[in-house]
Amino acid sequence: MTKTAIIIGAGPAGLTAAYELITKTDIKIIVIEQTNDIGGISKTVVHNGNRMDIGGHRFFSKSDTVMKWWQEILPIQGSESKDDILKDIYYQKKRTQVKLSPDGPDPEKTDRVMLIRNRLSRIFFLRKFFDYPITLNGRTLSNLGIVRIIKIGWTYFWIQIFPVKNITSLEDFFISRFGKELYKTFFKDYTEKVWGVPCTEIAADWGAQRIKELSVSRALLHAMKSILKKEKSIEQKNTDTSLIEQFMYPKLGPGQMWETVARIVEEKGGVIIKNSEVVALNISENQVNELSYFNHTDQKKSIIKGDYFFSTMPVKDLITALGNKVPSKVKVVSDGLQYRDFITVGLLLNKLKIKNETKMQTLHELIPDSWIYIQEPNVKVGRLQIFNNWSPYMVADIEKVWIGLEYFCNEGDELWQKKDSEFIQFAIDELDSIDIIDKNEVLDSTIIRMPKTYPAYFGTYSDFNIIRDFTDKFMNLFLIGRNGMHKYNNQDHSMLTAITAVNNIINGEKSKNNIWNINTEIEYHEEK
Ligand SMILES: Cc1cc2nc3c(=O)[nH]c(=O)nc-3n(C[C@H](O)[C@H](O)[C@H](O)COP(=O)(O)OP(=O)(O)OC[C@H]3O[C@@H](n4cnc5c(N)ncnc54)[C@H](O)[C@@H]3O)c2cc1C
Numbered sequence: 001m002t003k004t005a006i007i008i009g010a011g012p013a014g015l016t017a018a019y020e021l022i023t024k025t026d027i028k029i030i031v032i033e034q035t036n037d038i039g040g041i042s043k044t045v046v047h048n049g050n051r052m053d054i055g056g057h058r059f060f061s062k063s064d065t066v067m068k069w070w071q072e073i074l075p076i077q078g079s080e081s082k083d084d085i086l087k088d089i090y091y092q093k094k095r096t097q098v099k100l101s102p103d104g105p106d107p108e109k110t111d112r113v114m115l116i117r118n119r120l121s122r123i124f125f126l127r128k129f130f131d132y133p134i135t136l137n138g139r140t141l142s143n144l145g146i147v148r149i150i151k152i153g154w155t156y157f158w159i160q161i162f163p164v165k166n167i168t169s170l171e172d173f174f175i176s177r178f179g180k181e182l183y184k185t186f187f188k189d190y191t192e193k194v195w196g197v198p199c200t201e202i203a204a205d206w207g208a209q210r211i212k213e214l215s216v217s218r219a220l221l222h223a224m225k226s227i228l229k230k231e232k233s234i235e236q237k238n239t240d241t242s243l244i245e246q247f248m249y250p251k252l253g254p255g256q257m258w259e260t261v262a263r264i265v266e267e268k269g270g271v272i273i274k275n276s277e278v279v280a281l282n283i284s285e286n287q288v289n290e291l292s293y294f295n296h297t298d299q300k301k302s303i304i305k306g307d308y309f310f311s312t313m314p315v316k317d318l319i320t321a322l323g324n325k326v327p328s329k330v331k332v333v334s335d336g337l338q339y340r341d342f343i344t345v346g347l348l349l350n351k352l353k354i355k356n357e358t359k360m361q362t363l364h365e366l367i368p369d370s371w372i373y374i375q376e377p378n379v380k381v382g383r384l385q386i387f388n389n390w391s392p393y394m395v396a397d398i399e400k401v402w403i404g405l406e407y408f409c410n411e412g413d414e415l416w417q418k419k420d421s422e423f424i425q426f427a428i429d430e431l432d433s434i435d436i437i438d439k440n441e442v443l444d445s446t447i448i449r450m451p452k453t454y455p456a457y458f459g460t461y462s463d464f465n466i467i468r469d470f471t472d473k474f475m476n477l478f479l480i481g482r483n484g485m486h487k488y489n490n491q492d493h494s495m496l497t498a499i500t501a502v503n504n505i506i507n508g509e510k511s512k513n514n515i516w517n518i519n520t521e522i523e524y525h526e527e528k
Contacts, residue, residue: 002026002027002028003027003028003307003308004027004028004029004030004304004305004306004307004308005017005018005021005027005028005029005030005306005307005308005309005310006030006032006291006304006306006308006309006310007029007030007031007032007309007310007312008032008278008291008309008310008311008312008313008318009031009032009033009034009040009311009312009313009481009484010031010033010037010038010039010040010258010262010272010274011039011040011041011042011043011258011312011481011482011494012039012040012042012258012481012491012494012495012498013040013310013312013480013481013482013484013489013494013495013497013498014031014033014040014310014312014480014481014498015031015038015258015261015262015265016069016261016494016495016498016499017310017478017480017498017501017502018031018261018265018270018272019261019264019265020498020499020502020503021502021505022265022268022269022270023268024502024506025502025505025506027307027308027505028269028270029265029269029270029271030270030271030273030304030306031262031265031270031271031272031273032273032276032278032291032293033272033273033274033275033276034275034276034277034278034296034313035274035275036274036275037255037274038255038258038259038262038272038274039254039255039257039258039259040258040312041054041055041450041453041482042054042057042254042255042257042258042491043254043255043258044252044253044254044255044256045255045346045446045448047346047444047446048348048396048444048446049396050346050348050387050394050395050396050402050444051252051253051255051387051393051394051395052253052344052346052385052387052394052402052404052446052448053253053254053255053385053387053390053404054342054344054448054450054453055342055344055383055385055404055406055453056370056371056385056387056390056404057249057253057254057491058119058247058248058249059114059247059248059249059250059254059257059491060247060248060492061490061491061492062492063492063496065496065499066491066492066495066496069495069499070114070248070257071114071248073257073260073261073264074112074113074114074250074251074256074257074260075101075104075105075112075113075114076100076101076104076113076114076116076248077100077101077104077105077106077107077113077114077115077116078100078101078102078103078104078105078106079100079104079105079106079107079108080100080107081107081108081115081251081391081392081393082107082108082392082393082398083363083388083392083398085108086363086392086398087361087362087363090363091361098116098117098118098246099116100116107251107393111251111252111256112251112260113250113251114248114249114250114251115248115249115250115251115391116246116247116248116249117246117247117248117249117370117389117390117391118245118246119245119246119247119370120358120360120368120369120370120389121369121370121371121372121373122369122372122373123186123372123373123375124372124373124374124375124376124384124434124436125143125185125186125375125376126143126144126376127376127434127435128143129143129357129372130143130186130375132373134182134186144185148181148185151181152179152181152182152185154179154181155179155180155181155182156178156179156181156182156216157179158179158180159175159176159178159179159180163176164176167204168203168204169199169200169201169202169203169204170191170199170200170202170203170204171183171188171198171199171200171202172204173204174187174188174191174199177216178216182216186375187199189375189377190373190375190382193380193382193408194340194382194408194454195340195408195454195456195458196340196408196409196410197458201458202457202458203457203458203461203462205457249390249391250391251391251393252391252393252394253390253391253394254491273293273295275295275296275297276293276294276295276296276302277293277294277296278291278292278293278313278321279292279293279294279301279321280292280321280322280323281309281318281321281322281323281477282303282323283322283323283325283474286473286474286475287474287475287476287477288306288309288474288476288477289305290303290304290305290306291303291304291306291309291321292304306476307476308476308478308505309474309476309477309478310478310480310498310501311477311478311479311480311484312480312481312482312483312484312494313483313484314337314339314452314455314483314484314486315334315337315455315467315471315479315483315484315485315486316334316335316337316339316486318471318479318484319331319334319467320334326470327470329466330466330467330470332460333460333463333464333466333467334460334467335460336459336460336463337455337456337459337460337461337464337486338456338458338459338461339410339411339451339452339453339454339455339456339483340408340409340410340453340454340456341408341409341410341411341416341449341450341451341452341453341454342406342407342408342409342449342450342451342453342454343406343407343409343415343416343423343447343448343449343450344385344404344405344406344407344447344448344450345404345405345407345423345424345427345445345446345447346402346403346404346444346445346446346447346448347402347403347404347405347424347427347428347431347437347442347444347445348400348401348402348442348443348444348445349400349401349402349403349437349441349442349443350400350401350441350443351364351366351401351441352366352367352401352403352436352437352441353435353436353437353438353441354367354435354436354437355367356368362389363388363398364399366386366388366389366401367386368389369386369389370385370386370389370390371383371384371385371386372384372386374434376434378433378434379430379431379433379434380407380415380430381405381406381407381427381430381431382406382407382408383405383406384403384404384405384406384431384436385403385404385406386401386402386403387402387403387404388401388402400443405427405430405431407427408454411451411452416449420447423447424445424446424447428442428445452483454488455482455483455486455487455488457488461486464486467486468516472512475510478501478504478512478515479512479515480494480497480498480501480515481494481497481498482494484497485497485515485516487519488519489518489519490519493518493519496518496519497515497518500514500515500518501515
């Protein structure tokens with residue numbers, strides 16, 4: 001008899017599981033998604049013809065499997081994209097140097113195409129731009145001033161001679177890597193903006209997982225190598241992931257990838273039920289039997305039976321949905337799991353106030369960055385996305401500038417509760433106050449609130465194994481993805497957890513260790 005897999009969530013992990021199952025097995029697929037959207041945190045929102053990400057989403061992986069998988073769905077561009085063509089028309093200047101795929105599609109003629117983008121993401125601090133990663137050049141020296149530079153050098157060498165003995169907090173980790181002054185200048189404020197708690201309260205694990213390979217010596221080595229040799233292939237095998245210089249990006253944003261995958265799954269017979277929230281899973285000793293979901297459209301509750309269950313819903317919600325059979329010690333850890341939430345404001349402008357002062361050719365003097373880390377201490381905005389530079393096709397009118405201001409917050413806090421119009425005005429005022437925009441140039445705006453974007457490595461996270469031991473007992477339940485595993489997984493890791501879980505079913509592998517091990521050895525870096 002044909003078996004059925006029920007997949008909770010139509011984000012990258014859920015849809016990868018669906019795609020893998022439907023292309024490699026005869027298992028029936030049902031995906032249940034609580035929202036009306038496809039793509040989870042990796043969706044693309046369209047506002048009056050302008051497209052925006054929930055944070056910019058680079059498509060890059062050290063895993064060949066994932067790189068190939070993406071390119072099978074959306075092949076790499078074979079001809080130049082609109083911005084490069086226009087640069088040539090306007091300025092007859094050299095176009096962006098990217099390696100085009102000889103037989104790839106033309107982004108001017110088709111949508112099903114992946115663009116190759118050059119990465120520039122600088123740090124905005126003291127009203128000036130700093131290179132990312134910080135390089136020891138004339139501009140950095142003059143931006144920072146000689147006194148700060150001496151302090152950075154001195155505290156860095158000090159920590160090399162007298163290393164931190166017990167590295168328990170993230171602060172210890174940063175200081176032991178970079179020295180006190182470099183930590184205070186470039187890591188402390190930004191990290192605390194992202195997480196909303198002091199670096200002394202965040203486990204050192206976070207640093208070890210997120211930036212384990214990044215160090216002053218590696219950054220210097222990378223800078224030297226980049227001068228000598230530009231790595232042109234998209235694989236960038238010899239480059240630390242946090243330092244990659246090119247990435248892939250779907251013509252119409254990350255959501256396009258997942259909408260395409262969802263369409264393929266449906267064409268192959270899979271069922272995707274939207275606007276339906278999984279509220280309960282019925283369990284017996286070591287297996288899940290059925291689940292119930294509540295459809296927000298018809299306000300009805302339904303129950304479906306399945307043979308395999310893949311969960312990408314937040315672990316905390318899953319444990320609640322497992323009901324009163326959950327042991328109290330598991331519930332205590334689950335209740336204590338914490339998250340960081342996210343608000344992004346989209347602004348359409350005639351132009352930015354800040355101008356391109358780099359040597360890179362851009363349209364209408366637009367700064368060339370895909371995103372900028374806002375390090376200024378007096379504003380709450382954490383990052384700024386310039387969507388024109390992710391893909392010129394994200395903007396309805398390429399003569400305008402379409403940006404996203406990112407705020408890290410906690411669901412229910414002061415920022416989260418602000419009225420939409422009040423928040424948008426606050427965001428505009430902030431960018432105006434640091435001279436990035438002139439508020440009179442704003443033409444249109446929108447706001448998106450996204451809960452649980454960052455599973456936190458504090459709260460009860462250090463006892464997470466108690467949850468894992470409990471959920472691993474259910475032979476037909478697979479926790480995959482980012483919030484699904486409470487792990488700082490990017491799209492590639494989220495996909496690899498899904499691919500591994502499906503392979504385990506195919507190969508009769510009972511242990512789930514290989515799923516949990518993903519992203520412990522393959523490192524990635526999503527933000528500074
Ligand atoms: C600001 C930011 C920037 C990022 N940048 C990058 C990047 O540059 N590159 C990269 O590769 N990754 C990036 N990521 C990470 C990427 O967004 C995630 O790894 C990816 O979306 C995780 O996929 P997922 O399927 O595990 O989870 P999600 O994307 O969270 O999808 C889970 C889905 O499950 C649904 N769901 C939840 N609960 C229920 C329920 N009870 N019932 C039914 N459905 C439910 C949700 O609605 C959602 O659609 C970034 C993330 C953030 C926050």
